[in-house]
Amino acid sequence: MIAETICAAVSAAGVGIAAVTAYRRRFLAAARILAYALVPVALVMTGLVKWAANTAFSPVAWLGFGVLALAWVLFMTTRLIERRGGRTRKERKEAARAARQGAVEPAASVPSLGPGAKPVARPGAKGTAVEPADDFSDIEAILKKHGI
Structure with missing residues (x-):
């Protein structure tokens, strides 16, 4: 109830500001202000304000947001570990074996003498x-x- 009243007051103030702006012959700015002023009334009329108010004061909704945040943290942590090289033990052994097998040619360490x-x-x-x-x-x- 109070949220709807606040939205109506904000819209009324916006319409007043738009009227003053239009009186000063700044019609484009007045139209833009009027558009912003109509948004709170539209939200009240669609029932979105009532839903948001019920959600904001509901402990179950806040627990749901907490569970959602936990899931997001777990998802991002697993992606971070995966990107940093969270390979399996078998993959690490194969990579080490490949690195030892001939990564450098025997003559590669001899310096170039020039022509x-x-x-x-x-x-x-x-x-x-x-x-x-x-x-x-x-x-x-x-x-x-x-x-x-």
Whole structure:
């Protein structure tokens, strides 16, 4: 009952403001204000205000909103865990096995020597590890290119 009275008062005030605005020859603004002023009366006439008032003061409705919020939190938590890599134990083992099996080629760690450098064997080194003859040749080439 009180909600309907408040809505009617708000609508009456809105119609008054729209009339003053129209008197000032701002008809577009007056029409917009009148449209907003008619909304509360329309809500009362459809019964939506009565339903909202009954819902707002109903403990069962608030418990329902709480259960709905809990369901939403559970849903979002499971999605977050799933996105962060919540894989099964079997999937993690398979991924680790695939990573160990040949992720890096044996020659991938040998540095590039460039087109003009000759490999020089290090004394006392095992295998075929090589070093470039001149470490600064590529830097010198860049500096010469820019005239420095």
